[in-house]
Amino acid sequence: MSDPLAGSPTEATASAPAYPMPRATGCPFDPPPALKAMQRKGPLTRVRTVGGSTPWLVTGYADLRALSLDPKISADNTRPGYPQTVPSDGEDALSFIVMDNPEHARLRRMVTAPFTAKKVEKLRPSVQRIVDGLIDDMLAGPTPVDLVEVFALPVPSLVICELLGIPYSDHDFFGENTHIIARRSTSPEDRTSALARLTDYLGDLMGQKLAHPADDLLSGLVPRVQAGELTRQDAAQMGVLLLLAGHETSANMIALGTLALMEHPEQLALLRESDDPTFIAAAVEELLRYLTVVQDRPRVAREDIEIGGQLVRAGEGLFMSYDMANRDPEKFPDPDRLDLRRDARRHVAFGHGAHQCLGQTLARIELQVVFGTLYRRIPTLEVAAPLEKIPFKHDALIYGVHELPVTW
DSSP: OOOTTOSOHHHHHHHSOBSSOOOOTTOTTSOOHHHHHHHHHOSEEEOBOTTSOOOEEEOOHHHHHHHHHOTTEEOOTTSTTOOOSSSOSGGGGSGGGGOOTTHHHHHHHTTTGGGSHHHHHTTHHHHHHHHHHHHHHHHHSOSSEEHIIIIITHHHHHHHHHHHTOOGGGHHHHHHHHHHHHBTTSOHHHHHHHHHHHHHHHHHHHHHHHHSOOSSHHHHTHHHHHTTSSOHHHHHHHHHHHHHHHHHHHHHHHHHHHHHHHTSHHHHHHHHTOOOHHHHHHHHHHHHHHHOSBOEEEEEESSOEEETTEEEOTTOEEEEEHHHHTTOTTTSSSTTSOOTTSOOTTOOTTOOGGGSOTTHHHHHHHHHHHHHHHHHHSTTOEESSOGGGSOBOTTBSBOOBSOOEEEO
């Protein structure tokens, strides 16, 4: 076993490359070239974070999946050595995703039921109505339009608001604050303030649900609060997590996926001309693999563990690089090629193991409806700006585009 960057913390910091890394100009859908070079050298490499720590970056598909199931690896962001993705401790408010079992499992179970495959499938007609209604509005208005503003963001926002029991009329408020939280460049003070505003908002809403429960997910937490299993603050933080995850990820996938398809017209044609639900579902899996908008998650070793011949010591941080695992040629041949006919079902765009995305079934249905409807209903849809003019979210925790002008 070897540690190429062993030695004093100063030496390790000086020799480890900065992370995250820039993408290549003109290749906005591919991971940074430096990451690809690191992956070729081996499954683990040290990197340097904004805070100066030097965690390990896990880029191999098999190693990432194995580590995601290993109890020696912790998601608890209060543990020493846990690598921060941004210069802030605001992630403390993100409920069970930064906890380990059994507390993680206890809290997660409280909101699992509405996200089961059977229950989420019942939402498909509602998602279809939302998508069709927004397309109707687009077709009735002028062009060009920003697809992010008029379609990509409203689709998952309307769905998650209905599921949680949040008034969609407040979408400007929570949209503004989630954007602040999702930017890597946001100051610690601004991120903490944005999280506090959202938590206060959800706390007030939980107060209304406690007095007048309805048929929605937040109201489903009322008995837990009344029984003392959750505090109102706990319930509010869970609501913040679900609100953030429920619209930011899908919105970015819709816009970025549309742009990627426009840049691969032969693949777009396959999707536009198909009404086969099985093919559309497979195409969504490939787009999820190819784009991987949630690029990584931090972890920390509870105990010494050997990974790919490398010793990771207790207390050392790791970044699970989902985007690089999804571009691992040992798992996905010719991984940098978008191929909607590929069997990409075992990708890790939603993570893996106990902490994999709770809302992945809902996200899949949203994307299946969107990608199976938008291009058939607007077959002449095209991007109204050159690729180099599109503002990509290079500074965001969730990758995508800030806006996408389209016409038809």
